[in-house]
Amino acid sequence: MPPSSRLPNLNRAIRALMRDLAARSPDFAHLVPARVLVVAGEARRASRGSVKPLTFARGKSRDPGGARKPVVRVGGRRMLYCVTLRPLFFRQARPEQRIETLIHELYHVSPSFDGTLDPTRRHARLGPGFSRGFRPLVRRYLRQCPREVLAPFARHGPVRILAWLERPPATHARGRSRRVYTEEHLYTATVQMLTRRRHRANPPGSE
Numbered sequence: 001m002p003p004s005s006r007l008p009n010l011n012r013a014i015r016a017l018m019r020d021l022a023a024r025s026p027d028f029a030h031l032v033p034a035r036v037l038v039v040a041g042e043a044r045r046a047s048r049g050s051v052k053p054l055t056f057a058r059g060k061s062r063d064p065g066g067a068r069k070p071v072v073r074v075g076g077r078r079m080l081y082c083v084t085l086r087p088l089f090f091r092q093a094r095p096e097q098r099i100e101t102l103i104h105e106l107y108h109v110s111p112s113f114d115g116t117l118d119p120t121r122r123h124a125r126l127g128p129g130f131s132r133g134f135r136p137l138v139r140r141y142l143r144q145c146p147r148e149v150l151a152p153f154a155r156h157g158p159v160r161i162l163a164w165l166e167r168p169p170a171t172h173a174r175g176r177s178r179r180v181y182t183e184e185h186l187y188t189a190t191v192q193m194l195t196r197r198r199h200r201a202n203p204p205g206s207e
Contacts, residue, residue: 007190010161013152014038017102020149027137028106030113034077036106040163040191041084048089048097051105052082052170055115068172071180080115085161090193095153099145100138107134156195163189 018033037054044050054072056063059080061071072079083105089098110116121130152159166185169177178185 008152008155008159010152010159010191011038013149014102017099017149017153018106020146021103021106021141024144025137025141028103030111031106031109032080032113034075035080035113036109037072037074037079037082038162039082039084039186040090040161040189041086043087046088047086048093048101049083049085049105051108051117052084053116054079054082054168057114057116058112059115069170070168070172070178072168073180073182074186075183080113081109090191092194092196094196095150096142098153099142099150103138103141104134107137154195155193158190158192160188161191162186 015033018028018031018036021028022031022033023029041050055061055069055078056067059078062068072082083102085101089101093101108117108121110118121133164185165187166178166181168181168185172179
């Protein structure tokens with residue numbers, strides 16, 4: 001295995017995907033990739049990923065009831081969302097499935113991009129209607145996705161990605177959790193990607 005510093009950086013590839021998605025799709029034009037933290041995390045049943053809001057409405061740390069969220073600041077910027085990619089994202093997936101997982105989690109982000117999720121796009125609210133609205137967006141983007149954006153998600157082998165060394169809680173409790181989390185509480189993990197190969201001749205995103 002090559003030294004970890006030479007391994008592909010998946011965080012960089014995901015930021016490129018988010019920039020391209022925001023530029024091509026009006027449904028994601030509100031995304032600001034620099035304020036979305038993406039990490040590798042633990043397994044959670046059959047989940048491939050999840051998204052967590054890091055602030056209350058309008059980017060505030062405190063809600064009217066007095067609850068507080070810890071501040072997550074990376075590279076000097078306050079992060080508004082954290083997307084966690086779970087083991088099934090990395091194991092035996094096709095590149096299109098990985099991109100669909102990322103789009104799925106970003107689909108939940110509020111159009112105001114204020115650190116909250118969109119209540120109109122919750123699974124519990126839409127039920128079967130969620131897929132009917134979401135799947136066409138994925139198909140449309142994959143038809144346009146540049147090969148250089150797609151390529152890193154087709155890797156079969158180790159990659160580098162951020163992970164929590166100390167994970168922030170959902171809410172801050174004085175004396176029991178930190179007020180601020182930064183790069184000091186993250187580390188770069190090496191994760192093995194196992195990619196399923198397509199069985200038909202068409203190139204990815206050509207259908």
